[in-house]
Amino acid sequence: MNKEVKILLRKGSVFMLPIIAWIYIVIVVDPFNYFNVSNFISEKAKEKSAQQLNSLLYNTVNFRNNPTNSIIIGDSRIRKLPTEKIKQLTGDDYYTMHSNAAKLNEIIDLFWFSDSLWCSDNYTNLENVIIGINFNLYNEYAYSNRVTDVKKILDNKFIYIFNWNILETIYLALKNEFFGLKPNEKKDKEEFWDYTIKTIAKNHYSKYKHPKETLLRLEEMGAYCKANDINLILLIVPHYKEFHNRLVEFDLAEEENAYKNEIKNIGRVIDYDFPNSITNCKSCFSDPIHTTDSIGEIMVNEIFSDSLTIGRGL
């Protein structure tokens, strides 16, 4: 072999070593259980770091690894529904497929993704689906496309291994494993409360456009559920009244009424976001849009015992 070719091969091999080392680290640490072959890092450290940096990927991969017939899909607000309590009431195992700041189009994508897993692997259907859908999601401007990315990661190991987000999560998982899990920093409740009322409400409501295409996709999903005997519930979780008032300040009260009218034909709609004993109670919320755990339990009790007292069916 030519001497210069040998030099190139030798240097090229040395140059590639860090890449091979990186592939090994990803497979061993595997914070999202993508390869699901290593226990080098505790599940707790994995979950904490992965949920913090990419809850969508973590929940999707875990659902792929252990699919259930019943799922709850939505953004962080839907996380408050306790799945253990639901199991006590119904005997069904529910999986919460939430993603922080999920958008409605992504929630629909997640529904189809979950359904496709069942159809392709087990030739059975989903049985129960709860979709968390609040008015701020029902806006054409509230759009993001992360599920497509996640699906590509699931289909292609290369994209998982060489991914900035995975790199960050591996760093955090190793930190959590070897330097101990740190409790989440507590935010100043009042400060965050004000921020949610002023800034987050503004982000949600200052720009609105009726989501024509997303509504069509919702209707398609509803029709599919009816045709396949999937029990679909659209759940509107409560917001503290001060937050809801911001919607009125942005002159969107009519649009909100229209939204509730439009979705009520898609599936069973359960509404908690109207003046009631929860929305009037500040201590029922950890912040203006996230209820406390006990309120989550109350909602689950009402929904699964078919006795809506605070909530209402639309």
Place this chain on the structure above:
Amino acid sequence: MCWKVEYIVLIITSTLIDYFVAQKMAALKEKFKRKKWLLISLFSNLGILFGFKYFNFVNANVQALFDNFNIFYGVPAFDVLLPVGISFYTFQTLSYTIDVYNGKTPVQNHLGIFAVYVSFFPQLVAGPIERSRHLLPQFYVEHKFSYDRVKYGLQQMLWGFFKKLVIADRLAIVVDGVYNNLDNYSGFSLVVATFFFAFQIYCDFSGYTDIAIGSARVMGFELIDNFKRPYFSKSISEFWKRWHISLSTWFRDYLYIPLGGNRVVKWRWYYNLFITFLVSGFWHGANWTFLVWGALHGTYLIMAIVLIKPKKYILNMLNLKGSFIYKIYRVTFTFTLVVFAWIFFRANNISDAFYVINNMFSDIGDYTDFGKMKLSLRGLGVGMNDILISVGLITFMELYNLYERSGDVWEKLENKPKWIRWSIYYILLFGILFLAPYSRVSNFIYFQF
């Protein structure tokens, strides 16, 4: 743009026609006798290009015209896809026959080598459009393996991949999100998307060119440069000496100069400039947006000539000539004109382009309010961090270009210690591996031409 195995017939046809036309022309001494062979080459090559690239556009417009007058026009559309690289190899092979006709290049007797010249894979689909005088002789040279040459080629490819995958594809997420859903955007979002497109297309196309030149170099071939820091140009004419050089010199040599160039009366000079840029716009695609883009650049150049005297007068009056501030102003002004024209290049149709122009400054009063600007960037489909990373990458790329002004970056690096060189390789390689949005990688923009 599409890949279909049947389309190989097109490139074989062009190759055979031009090979035999050149043989015939070489056997004839009188130029007027050679002309009929040249015309055969022109008609057949441009005919294929017209059929596959422009027929449907012309047909649709004639249809619309006839419809206006309620006249029946029943010519159906041609159900074809645009073959990949057709505009590039057609121009490459045409340059050969025109050069043989003019006696500027010797005829190529070896059909195989001529076929390799037309279909040389590193630059087949998006250039640089090579000249026979430059590329053909290289096929006769023995290319021995050289470690230094291979390394240099790989370095250039690495930089090209970085520009394409890390910068261009990242910017494409914002640009495509906005330009494909214009109804949802106005004001600052349009400004950001348009500004990003200027760098997306540069990184996309120059990235491809670097990969093409680098891969050719690995095999021992030297291709011509296509870009020389175009966004540092101080005038539009300078921009065209730095942007897509192989195409602009092609149009200069085979259209502008044959039309008379600048050695004619003034109005004719303006006409030559305008026509050259109009055709250059049309070369990019069968759409009115490309025609307007070309016409705009033609107009810029004509205006630059018309305004030469008043500009000189003002500069003398203000004593600004040669000053640093004036240079900065010129670069900024040229860049602004180029970006403005890019609106037409990127827009899906003319009305979209006018929507962008009419709405991009609709919230100009808010430009000083950071909170409002941040809010208007919401809905771009990426977070604020992504926007900042994109701006950082653009700055990094332009700093590289600035460093390149005093000589080839990779040659300069050769004098640095090994740890610095390897660190840079790893920064670029891991940048490609970790920062490229792999789930949203898009095609090279110029593949569609």
